[in-house]
Amino acid sequence: MISLMDNQPIHTAPQSAATTENAKNKKSSKRLRLISSILMLALIAVTFIVILLDTSLGEIWSSVESSDPRWLLAALGTSLFASLMFGVALHIALRALQRKPISLLRNLGFGYIGQYYSSVTPTGAGGQPMQLYYMLSYGVEVSYASLALLLVNAAHQLVVLLIPTVLFPFRARLILDNLGGFLWLFLFGALINIGLILFLLFAMFSNNFAGSFVRKAISFLTKLRIVKHPERIEKRVSDQITLYQKGAEVFKGHKWLLVAELVSYVLLLGAQFLIPYFIYRAFHLTQYGMVDFIALQSVLYLSVFFLPIPGSAGASESGFVKLFRVLYQSAFIVPAMLLSRVASFYFILLLSSAVSLAMQLVLSYRHKHNQLL
Numbered sequence: 190m191i192s193l194m195d196n197q198p199i200h201t202a203p204q205s206a207a208t209t210e211n212a213k214n215k216k217s218s219k220r221l222r223l224i225s226s227i228l229m230l231a232l233i234a235v236t237f238i239v240i241l242l243d244t245s246l247g248e249i250w251s252s253v254e255s256s257d258p259r260w261l262l263a264a265l266g267t268s269l270f271a272s273l274m275f276g277v278a279l280h281i282a283l284r285a286l287q288r289k290p291i292s293l294l295r296n297l298g299f300g301y302i303g304q305y306y307s308s309v310t311p312t313g314a315g316g317q318p319m320q321l322y323y324m325l326s327y328g329v330e331v332s333y334a335s336l337a338l339l340l341v342n343a344a345h346q347l348v349v350l351l352i353p354t355v356l357f358p359f360r361a362r363l364i365l366d367n368l369g370g371f372l373w374l375f376l377f378g379a380l381i382n383i384g385l386i387l388f389l390l391f392a393m394f395s396n397n398f399a400g401s402f403v404r405k406a407i408s409f410l411t412k413l414r415i416v417k418h419p420e421r422i423e424k425r426v427s428d429q430i431t432l433y434q435k436g437a438e439v440f441k442g443h444k445w446l447l448v449a450e451l452v453s454y455v456l457l458l459g460a461q462f463l464i465p466y467f468i469y470r471a472f473h474l475t476q477y478g479m480v481d482f483i484a485l486q487s488v489l490y491l492s493v494f495f496l497p498i499p500g501s502a503g504a505s506e507s508g509f510v511k512l513f514r515v516l517y518q519s520a521f522i523v524p525a526m527l528l529s530r531v532a533s534f535y536f537i538l539l540l541s542s543a544v545s546l547a548m549q550l551v552l553s554y555r556h557k558h559n560q561l562l
Contacts, residue, residue, distance in 0.1 A: 263534075264471070267463055268460075268461070272301065274456055281450060295327060300547060303317060326552055353484065356483060359484070392433035466482035509530070
């Protein structure tokens with residue numbers, strides 16, 4: 190469905206050692222995905238059982254029935270727009286990097302593959318490796334694919350921190366009054382994100398500092414016997430730092446690219462953070478505005494983003510109930526949480542799984558067709 194309209198050739202043989210390695214990673218990750226999916230379902234079930242102790246299904250259904258379907262459709266449309274922007278951001282990066290054009294439809298497919306595997310693996314660890322595997326399988330050169338993923342990841346990290354940082358001074362009281370125990374998760378997420386951004390910048394623009402820091406960190410972890418094969422880890426990190434430096438050269442040569450990627454992710458995450466507001470309006474509530482919801486949702490997103498839980502299952506639901514209870518009022522908070530998660534997570538999970546399956550079927554068909562030739 191995604192790629193039938195694009196007649197670019199598919200490579201049946203691996204382009205490089207990277208392709209072979211990614212194929213092996215794909216096979217070895219199947220068990221991890223299964224375990225992660227089971228864990229995600231278990232966490233969701235436990236969370237819903239706990240939350241539903243104080244709310245009956247009849248009350249939830251009554252609230253949903255009384256909601257305005259136009260605002261619910263707006264929430265779904267906004268979620269769809271955000272999911273498409275993942276592919277658009279990747280398309281912008283590849284257009285700047287690779288002379289041989291890759292169609293927008295195909296890049297949208299790569300974007301959905303990343304969303305699907307990010308949803309079913311802890312901390313989204315499987316998203317980019319699987320994107321890289323499919324990008325190479327569909328004929329994208331490994332250096333361009335790696336750089337494109339690096340650029341969109343850098344933009345994502347920056348915007349994840351940028352939105353709550355910009356809005357916090359204007360909604361500090363609202364955020365702090367409703368965070369509760371999630372304050373520590375928010376601080377943890379913010380510190381991790383800042384650390385990743387600083388390392389990314391140093392790796393891009395200061396090879397000596399980044400290399401020295403990595404060697405010292407690996408040596409320390411080796412002494413603690415946490416790392417058993419330091420030479421392998423150091424080689425991988427060294428390769429990654431080299432990739433970061435190539436990314437810096439790309440930014441220097443295409444100064445508009447970083448701006449374009451940042452704008453893409455501001456639109457992407459801004460749309461995601463608006464979904465609770467549309468659910469709020471669906472319940473005929475008007476006291477709070479868009480900025481209130483974007484501020485709280487951006488804080489919740491940063492709080493649960495780095496948790497080693499597939500799809501942030503459990504944490505996102507309980508965090509939503511905690512942060513948004515005052516805005517929605519107690520009578521609507523559980524139905525609002527359910528509708529918000531359906532629009533922002535489960536709807537996209539189903540859509541991205543369908544697109545990922547379609548991409549795999551097209552790839553398998555073309556492999557078989559080429560072998561017959």
